[in-house]
Amino acid sequence: MVQVPNFEDIKLVAKNAGLDDLSVAGVEPLTEARIAIEDRKNRGLHAGMHFTYGNPERATDPSQLFEGARSVLVALRSYKAPSVGHFEVWNAETGVAGGGPEGLVASYVCSDEYGMLRQGLRAVASYLESFGARAEVVMDDNRLADRAIAAKAGLGWLGRNTMLLHPELGSWTVIGSVVTDMSLNEEPEKLSDGCGTCRRCSVDCPTGAIDEFGVLDANRCLAWLLQAKGIFPRQYRAALGSRLYGCDDCQVLCPVNDTAIDGARTAVPRESTVDIIALLDSSDEELMDQYGHWYIPRRRPEYLRRNALVVLGNSQSEDDPEVERVLANCLASPQPLVRSHAIWAALRLGMRYLIGPDEVTSMTEGDEDGLVRAELDEWGILADPVSS
Ligand code: B12
Ligand code: SF4
Ligand code: SF4
Known part of the structure; x- marks a missing residue:
């Protein structure tokens, strides 16, 4: 025995x-x-x-x-837990970055x-x-x-x-x-609910994904939307703010975490913020080398670019010439997913001048799934390609 x-x-x-x-x-x-x-x-x-x-x-x-x-x-x-400084790069009220085009990475990674x-x-x-x-x-x-x-x-x-x-x-x-297969001690008692009347996570979730107690609507959860296939849903792009991978909001403001013992251990540290311009300048190989440990839909680097472009669009960095340069590159990307999100980012940053009639013609070529056309249509550009 x-x-x-x-x-x-x-x-x-x-x-x-x-x-x-x-x-x-x-x-x-x-x-x-x-x-x-x-x-x-x-x-x-x-x-x-x-x-x-x-x-x-x-x-x-x-x-x-x-x-x-x-x-x-x-x-x-x-x-x-994320440091306070980690969150200072975005403004919780407006959901836009305040410290340049940087993307936030959730603490667990x-x-x-x-x-x-x-x-x-x-x-x-x-x-x-x-x-x-x-x-x-x-x-x-x-x-x-x-x-x-x-x-x-x-x-x-x-x-x-x-x-x-x-x-x-x-x-x-x-x-x-x-x-x-070993038979170990009896299990201890289950702990009873300690949330009481608190509702902070529900109130503070940027997309309202926690309406019912203990029930998450993944259709609205930013942590999931960053990992989901297809376009990043338009209605949640502004709410994404500068989150590039994961979302920690429903934990940051949870009072139970205020008194939590800090598990400051020596796991090998990785990046906690990402330079969005550098990411958008990287090749597929470079992106997979650097972020291959993340969950990336279909293991396709274009999804990293998609997410980075939403963050860039929220960054209020329209005066930065580097932003203009990478957006122009992304608008000419061979990947329609990247082009369509670059359109959103450029227009959110007020750079309509980057999308003239010639660009509209070239961008809509090879747009098999209609992603680029749908985005242009959303902004009324297909109907009126000339005005800027
Ligand atoms: C799919 C998944 C996700 C999805 C969906 C999460 C979800 N809440 O459903 C997405 C991508 C959104 C996600 C996000 C995150 N995830 Co995740 N995820 C998973 C995964 C792979 C499966 C979870 C699952 O089965 N969901 C289905 C739902 C129904 O089950 P559940 O989440 O366990 O929910 C339980 C309770 O909510 C409860 N419940 C459900 N309904 C009700 C109703 C009432 C009234 C009550 C009281 C309870 C209750 O019962 C459920 C079953 O036990 C697990 C790993 C695993 N194999 O378990 C990690 C896991 C849950 N994730 C984890 C982490 C760290 C995260 C993030 C913090 C990462 C981040 N910073 O972005 C966020 C947190 C978002 C959130 N509030 O959940 C950790 C959680 C650790 C912890 N201490 O809880 C896990 C356990 C991974 C791990 N092994 O450590 N995740
Ligand atoms: S992870 Fe973020 S988006 Fe998802 S439920 Fe929590 S606060 Fe809301
Ligand atoms: S913020 Fe924390 S304590 Fe408050 S309801 Fe949410 S999970 Fe419970």
């Missing part, structure tokens, strides 16, 4: 491997989570996302992770937190294996709803903003699990 290690020893292994809290849950189905996922899918709030929506039954049944799975060790790794989390979970799995157990790491994977299993393990409550809120670490955490 397999000897079961002391739970405190497992916690110590986790702590030494850079994990900030660890608890255990059984493998019974996460029925509430399954109902929530199916409900959102039925109401179209998932915006066509796959992830756990692809197979909700499997994603909420940890016993399906492998035959004989009996317990799930769930761990949190906390990461640094400003260092390799997922890499560090996986490393920590691997250490825990190896420890269990040394006792003869089977142990597998599952994190940020379509096969398991991470927040639901963490809540079941008593690591926090699911907040209005849908985040797992740990009473001490707040929501600045990433979540992962080690599933094992």
